[in-house]
Amino acid sequence: MAPSLTPASAPSHRTAGVWSAPGRVNLIGEHTDYNGGLALPIALPQRTTATVRPRTDGVLHVTSTARRDETVVVALDEISPTAPGGWAAYVAGVFWALRKAGYAVPAADVHIASAVPVGAGLSSSAALECAVAAALSDLAGLDLLADDTGRARLADLCRVAENEIAGAPTGGMDQSAAMLCRPGHALRLDCRSGETTHIPFDLAAHGLTLLVIDTKAHHALVDGQYAARRHTCEASARTLGVDTLREVTPADLPAALDRLGEPVAQARVRHVVTEIARVDAFVDALRGADFTTAGLLMSASHASLRDDYEVSCAELDLAAATALREGALGARMTGGGFGGCCIALVERDRADAVGAAVVSAFRERGWRDPTPFTVTAARGAGRER
Numbered sequence: 448m449a450p451s452l453t454p455a456s457a458p459s460h461r462t463a464g465v466w467s468a469p470g471r472v473n474l475i476g477e478h479t480d481y482n483g484g485l486a487l488p489i490a491l492p493q494r495t496t497a498t499v500r501p502r503t504d505g506v507l508h509v510t511s512t513a514r515r516d517e518t519v520v521v522a523l524d525e526i527s528p529t530a531p532g533g534w535a536a537y538v539a540g541v542f543w544a545l546r547k548a549g550y551a552v553p554a555a556d557v558h559i560a561s562a563v564p565v566g567a568g569l570s571s572s573a574a575l576e577c578a579v580a581a582a583l584s585d586l587a588g589l590d591l592l593a594d595d596t597g598r599a600r601l602a603d604l605c606r607v608a609e610n611e612i613a614g615a616p617t618g619g620m621d622q623s624a625a626m627l628c629r630p631g632h633a634l635r636l637d638c639r640s641g642e643t644t645h646i647p648f649d650l651a652a653h654g655l656t657l658l659v660i661d662t663k664a665h666h667a668l669v670d671g672q673y674a675a676r677r678h679t680c681e682a683s684a685r686t687l688g689v690d691t692l693r694e695v696t697p698a699d700l701p702a703a704l705d706r707l708g709e710p711v712a713q714a715r716v717r718h719v720v721t722e723i724a725r726v727d728a729f730v731d732a733l734r735g736a737d738f739t740t741a742g743l744l745m746s747a748s749h750a751s752l753r754d755d756y757e758v759s760c761a762e763l764d765l766a767a768a769t770a771l772r773e774g775a776l777g778a779r780m781t782g783g784g785f786g787g788c789c790i791a792l793v794e795r796d797r798a799d800a801v802g803a804a805v806v807s808a809f810r811e812r813g814w815r816d817p818t819p820f821t822v823t824a825a826r827g828a829g830r831e832r
């Protein structure tokens with residue numbers, strides 16, 4: 448499908464190109480990134496592409512295959528939290544963040560096409576940001592895609608774009624996943640030190656697969672629930688006299704909960720501290736090919752997100768419970784919550800049956816059909832052509 452690029456200024460055909468970045472699922476370590484904690488995402492095979500052609504007039508033009516009638520136009524100097532607004536803010540925000548960081552990036556015609564479902568909690572917004580950031584790194588000769596240090600820098604600028612221009616107060620996990628993940632590996636992210644480690648993740652070699660179930664339930668990060676959780680964590684850290692909840696170890700937890708006193712804050716902190724501990728337990732289980740333990744840790748993560756962090760919902764709970772009933776080794780919601788996707792660790796031969804059972808369970812309740820699909824760990828952002 449030919450993108451509708453009709454630049455008014457003379458384009459540079461030599462430097463135009465196509466870049467892409469993936470969606471993600473997080474295996475474990477949820478709502479830990481903004482607490483300086485650990486997370487373990489993989490990149491999905493589903494990607495967002497950005498066809499980018501530099502312009503010389505300082506004006507950004509953004510189009511998308513999803514919105515054929517619309518061209519969003521904004522001067523680079525006028526990008527702000529209210530301009531251009533809407534979905535194009537994720538594109539414009541990346542230009543803004545790179546320029547604010549001192550990089551001389553050109554204006555451009557940007558055409559977006561995405562195979563990452565929007566609103567499914569698979570980080571379509573980070574895929575969009577990171578595809579654009581990859582393009583700008585190459586077009587401006589920044590060479591930030593060459594190694595993990597440069598990629599982490601771009602990921603952080605994409606997070607800044609999302610926080611400051613798109614107005615979503617997210618941590619950096621999604622952008623790090625889209626920028627840094629490698630095929631066949633999960634990315635262990637230490638959000639306190641910034642350290643990233645590539646952990647082999649090849650379920651097929653063990654007769655297993657990862658089933659993703661898109662519940663189709665609503666997922667909206669820009670609403671107040673995410674910000675409220677984040678606020679409670681930050682206020683609790685202040686009460687406990689630490690920079691972030693990462694400083695609270697499982698051994699410290701009983702005393703920390705006593706000190707907090709208030710039940711909601713206690714529950715939120717209990718989730719964060721136990722979830723951070725589950726990430727390295729999960730990494731150890733992967734390294735030891737102990738998938739029974741890995742599955743139990745996923746299910747424990749779901750229970751903690753449901754009961755203590757209160758970010759699950761009926762659809763996610765039913766998907767996870769049904770997958771377990773059908774023999775999954777573990778199942779949990781993934782991403783910010785309040786809808787979106789559930790992931791289940793299943794024997795490869797059982798994947799279809801588990802998916803079908805979840806669809807039937809949803810039909811019995813008169814809910815919209817969920818979409819189950821299996822995934823492998825794919826690559827991060829890069830140039831396509």
Ligand code: GLA
Pocket residue numbers: 473476477478479480481570617618619620621668782783784
């Ligand atoms: C969303 C945010 C991430 C992270 C997750 C929860 O995906 O964008 O930064 O906080 O929720 O783990």
